[in-house]
Amino acid sequence: MDLYEHHGKELFRAHGIETPRGIVAESAEGAAEATRELGGSSVVKIQVQIGGRGKGGGVVLVDSPERAAEEAARMLGSDFMGHEVTQVLVEELLPIAHEFYTSMLLDRSTGDYLAMMTAEGGMDIEELARTRPQALRRVHVDAMLGLRAFHVRELIGTLPVGAREGAGDVLRRIYELVRERDATLVEVNPLVQLDDGSIVALDSKVTVDDNALFRHPDIEAYAEAFPIDPVQARANEQGLQYVKLEGNVGIIGNGAGLVMSTLDVVARAGARAANFLDVGGGASADQMATSLEVVLGDPSVKAVLINIFGGITRCDLVAEGVLGALERVEAGVPLVVRLDGTNAAQGRAILEAAAHPRIVSTATMLEAAERAASLANGAAA
Amino acid sequence: MDLYEHHGKELFRAHGIETPRGIVAESAEGAAEATRELGGSSVVKIQVQIGGRGKGGGVVLVDSPERAAEEAARMLGSDFMGHEVTQVLVEELLPIAHEFYTSMLLDRSTGDYLAMMTAEGGMDIEELARTRPQALRRVHVDAMLGLRAFHVRELIGTLPVGAREGAGDVLRRIYELVRERDATLVEVNPLVQLDDGSIVALDSKVTVDDNALFRHPDIEAYAEAFPIDPVQARANEQGLQYVKLEGNVGIIGNGAGLVMSTLDVVARAGARAANFLDVGGGASADQMATSLEVVLGDPSVKAVLINIFGGITRCDLVAEGVLGALERVEAGVPLVVRLDGTNAAQGRAILEAAAHPRIVSTATMLEAAERAASLANGAAA
């Protein structure tokens, strides 16, 4: 789960990492009021679950409550790179002496944590890593060994001497946060030293492991602030992995690999998928019904491709689930169904017996993709 | 450092492990008074830094304050296997339902911790390990992994079901004690379950790593209760490793291996060492002087063998140290000196030039041992 900046900073403060004073606003007036509270000037920042806000006009310095209201009005309700903006964070302006960069993340290729720090906080970090790697300190931290004093010494090595102790302290707190709160990424860009010498996190980017949210109900609750997509919410409720895409062939399959593969095959057959939907292992009739409801609820869908390879999942149950769903949901578009693997013959027999007018049963994945693509394209034409 | 039982139990209680109510007494009256406080009966146990007290009459159940006084009077001031008894522990008697055994120790052959537990607490544990090893659960605990739930489940597996949870809790607390207090051994024999179901440590044997005492000043202070051997104390003060032995050749050498080896060679030459004394690496003139004082202070010493192989230690400084010491200490017995290694020639030249009547300088270790042995035996004859 990618957290909003202000939620990430809440975690920072809980772990003793200093942040600017900030107030969340959901209206232009709120932003003006917050700016007034902060002394008449502020920085107004949209709150979305992605980075890159600075370049996209999502972060603006204002010198009056009125300007804050103007910017907030522009931001709130707008769409920022596909993300609806419902909150802005209004923060005090601080006297900055130096800008640094630091991050800590779970590194999947080494199975440990990777911590990075550089004195060059204003820079584009990817660019820096490419062009002057010696300026960016990178340290791998074994999970059992933990972050040690020597790791910290190594990381702070490029910073001005006067900032090292404070920055080292921030590193230890970030590591504690990563381990205690199951964060897979904490990025602070910039981490700054103020004129008074203190070290403050001006930004926060925090990702928390979805698999570990059961240990952190307080973090899970942050999701309540995210704009609600009712289709997505419905899918999540049933444990379905659903991602909306741009095409017109609705996809339902079991297993991420098979669904991704189905997307690819549909693309090669000349159409584009309208979504990614993985019903998971051991898909029940109920899950299949919800899946159909979710996919058919998308008006851009012109044909649906159901691609099931039965392992744990039994194809006879899938067939029953599809038929059961069609009693609850009206299918305005054709459904191409491909069943293979465990109990595939029974499943196909069930579909054949039902002889539903919308159902086209095919034997192979390729054939299914081609039928679904041509049906969708025919409908679109 | 091997702790007294009552000190070990103090650590137990600090880590939440239950022990019987107990009172330390240093006099017969104190033992009687303690027994009275405990309800008129008690167990009186000598406090020494070794085990095996049960077999040696060091643990006695008494049914009256008068009997407690009698036993304490017998114990206090006596010598228990070479250890002077200055304290007894008077403890309440408890209604015991089951006796178990548990221990946790640093295992030098595997470099981890070895935890053991058995339901058969009354048994001789070494005997049990030999004859019915399946009755003794043994689990190795990696220091980074720590004691895990599965280790505990394995260890408590032979205990009655009703005692397992409580015993598992004790195991976790013992492990915590081992790790937090740098114990290299914790043994509880017996660990008992009382009639009311609670688990209590009736005995304690705790050894704490001498190298880690700097982290535990409270444990280091326990040594104040140990009987003082002034010679030993003097040696310790100067950082000398000194152990009193039974023979009549005083030994001074540098390095534990060389000193042990010197003991062996003297034995092969027909005499026995009066002590083990390792002056350590880089022995100074001052340490050499103290060493001589310590060894010459032992009336059973009939000859002294100084065996130095110079590595970091410089033989010229050793020679000067020996001569300097002889200005402060009167040597009533001959000193056989063998110098080899760094600056040996200079060292021997210094001794030769001094021509001290008590000093015999030899070139090899074997020759030195033979000279020292024959001098000691001649004197003894």
Add this chain to the structure above:
Amino acid sequence: MSILVGADTRLLVQGLTGKEGTFHTLRNRAYGTEVVAGVTPGKAGQDVEGIPVFDTVADAVRETDANTSMIFVPPRFAAEAILESADAGVGLVVCITEGIPVADMALVHSFLTGRATTLIGPNCPGAISPGVANVGIIPPEVCMPGRVGFVSRSGTLVYQIVHELTQRGIGQSTCVGMGGDPVHGIGFIEALAAFEADVATDLMIMTGEIGGDDEERAADYIAKQVTKPVVAYIAGFEAPPGKRMGHAGAIVTGSKGTAAAKAEALEAAGVRVARDPSQVAELVQVALT
């Protein structure tokens, strides 16, 4: 012959007494896998259709000489279960459980480094050596004994592709689903190395996915160390770029991680890369003739 699981597999199942654990264990046993023990804390002394249950893996190993463990315990206890098997000296651990916190797996990864336990998974379908032994949830009906080795990050793609191989009469030595979790046990390289060394394997298939750099590293390895033919398939050309993980993620993986980059790296290493799953069996047939 085979790799990882075979005639000398002596299987214990952590979480045997759960619904899924029982179901798949009995299926594995019915297939011919020697299932010797189950482990469920507090259920020692019970049995599941004749399979004795123990409180701890150490107990089970001591009593039954189990050398392989299959894990079906819930996600919050699964990493601990892996550690328990590794600590008890079990040589191969197959963790089926999905949804284990990645921080727990980072601890497991550290503990297993340099220790004598091989891990498959978590979040994986396990491994099958057709006709000999099945440890996991791969439906054995789609497999047949033969000389093609198969390793995959995705479970359902294993089923799909093996099925098509079998339909063409191409049997398999061993099929391994390594799982797609960020921190996992055996990867492409370890599986390919084992197949390379296995006298009963003539060709290997690897199927990857977007994300991480396992496929790129496997391509390097193949170029340097593998002499047998390799056929590959990568899923996710059409997958959305996904959530941006901040700059840090990009620095770690560089331009790697896309399906196109992976396919390219593999082709550069001399691997035949299929464009859809069904093409895999075709390419294998061509390579074998």
Add this chain to the structure above:
Amino acid sequence: MSILVGADTRLLVQGLTGKEGTFHTLRNRAYGTEVVAGVTPGKAGQDVEGIPVFDTVADAVRETDANTSMIFVPPRFAAEAILESADAGVGLVVCITEGIPVADMALVHSFLTGRATTLIGPNCPGAISPGVANVGIIPPEVCMPGRVGFVSRSGTLVYQIVHELTQRGIGQSTCVGMGGDPVHGIGFIEALAAFEADVATDLMIMTGEIGGDDEERAADYIAKQVTKPVVAYIAGFEAPPGKRMGHAGAIVTGSKGTAAAKAEALEAAGVRVARDPSQVAELVQVALT
């Protein structure tokens, strides 16, 4: 030729700027050892007689390609120093420091398991390959180049016995003082295996002490794996039985641990066991002629 330290040793010294660190490092360098760096936190940028000082081992390795570390830091920081070198990928760590808490070493032991770092020590005199490189505090004056490998738990016994070998004109390939701490790095077995594989070593000497079971396990290993002649010496026949560690200690080591038991085990494995240190050189001379 030699083992562990040699012509390709590039030494960094943790605690270089301390009195002992400086003294022995300069001695090692004077002997011909390539000393490339020192590490003392907070002293980066300084130098000791031309040896550059860095804040961290990682820095030093990056800048100087150091492959061996020698540790002189105080006992309470020494285990951390070993971990730092291991974590930075240093191949060989020689820890001279005496008095490290054993619990700290248990953590080090766990971390090093299966990792690519070899540890000598702690509480050891280090290793010398006469005429080539000296890493530690063994006085090089007593050594001469030759074809006898030597490994010892005791430091002063190394000096003593090497001296006697040299006096008889018997040179050494490498002398290793492994240290006598309860939890330590390289042991007899690892050193003997390296000598067995070293083409420049014809015979090896091992000197042990009472306590632990390293010598007994070495005897087993020699019986099974070593073809070159081995001469041994065990110190401590006359040592007092020592403090009784409770029953648990006796269960761990059984009847092992006495000097007599160790000497017996070695003799049973075909090792010539000297009765006093001076006999070692004699036995070596006999074995070589």
